[in-house]
Amino acid sequence: MAGQDLLHTQPRPMHWLATATALSAVVAAASFVQPPDATATTSRNVQAGRHSSAPDPGKVTFPVTCGPNRSEVVKKASGDLDGDGTTETVAVVRCHSDTGTPPSGVYVLAHPTDPQAAPRIVAALVAPAQQLSVQSLAVKHGVIAAALLGYSDLNVPRCCPDVHKSVKWQWRDGKFIQSELPAAAGTKGA
Template identity: 50%
Template sequence: MQLSDAPDLAHTRPRPVHWLATATAMAAVVALAGLLQPGAATASQSGSGSPKAAAPGGAPLPAPDPSGVDFPLECGGVGTTLAKQASGDLDGDGNPETVAVVRCAAGSGTPPNGVYVLTRTGGEGGPARIVATLVDPKDKLTIGPDFAVRDGEIIATLLGYSGPAVPSCCPDEEQRVSWRWRNGAFVRGERPVARSV
């Protein structure tokens, strides 16, 4: 057995440099935890179906404008692009909501889309806020050309990928879906795929 030249248990006597190193490491962990806070909750589907405030004179409020909304997309500094939008009264309160299809402002490729339902927080001048997330960008889906709000129903064609080997330029799966407000939540349904003869 080879004996060490270092004194036995050299690290059992803490010196000020050990305490300083420990305090610095703890401060770094606390600072990092403060920076990595979760984002604001945006995907709630709460509501009792009670009517919202109408504009003075009983007229319906204008549809919410999605341009000032901070959408929960992680785009790495390139920003977001409003790809599509449609408005209509989705919950039967007489005031329109806006459905926004948003993606990262990528220069090329097919970035995944997020689909969000917006409503107003107050009267006519109130800002728009997200009340539901219908398609999460993490699902890596794109919204096809078939997107609209008709008679209180949101209809869309979702384009996706059957596996990781499929190039991101060319989605190979298609789902025709709809969402309708029922019992305080948006319920997703499948629509039949149109077949040509």
């Protein structure tokens, strides 16, 4: 048998045509088989699918006055905050500074109604005027949690915040409700 060509090992155009036809039949049959929990796509599902990614805070002009400096997003976290199936972004914004820690603003961003527009600011959870800095930020199960640093009075050096508090915000009755988490020992005046 050495040296003999086996006819069935050399593909011919008819073999390719038969393979392509069989593959097409399998793909077509698979498109009719659906899992038992499959549902039809509605316009709401299409819209929600379009917004499965988080709003980009880099496309937003935040209401932070920085004079000659630029504003910058220093922290962000995303999740479905209001239970509508779309993803929102929480952004911590402050003025850029090479020294010190300027106060922060915390904003919730949602997708715009016009897909060509920038994300919308739908809530300001912390305003820079409150003179707080955000040490940490997280979103989990629709709850926004943050550790905030501040000052008890104007005589406290701006390098050394003496007020530390942990807060959370949760969407209820059409707005974000803030609650303070229990303070850990030694968080004030430490």
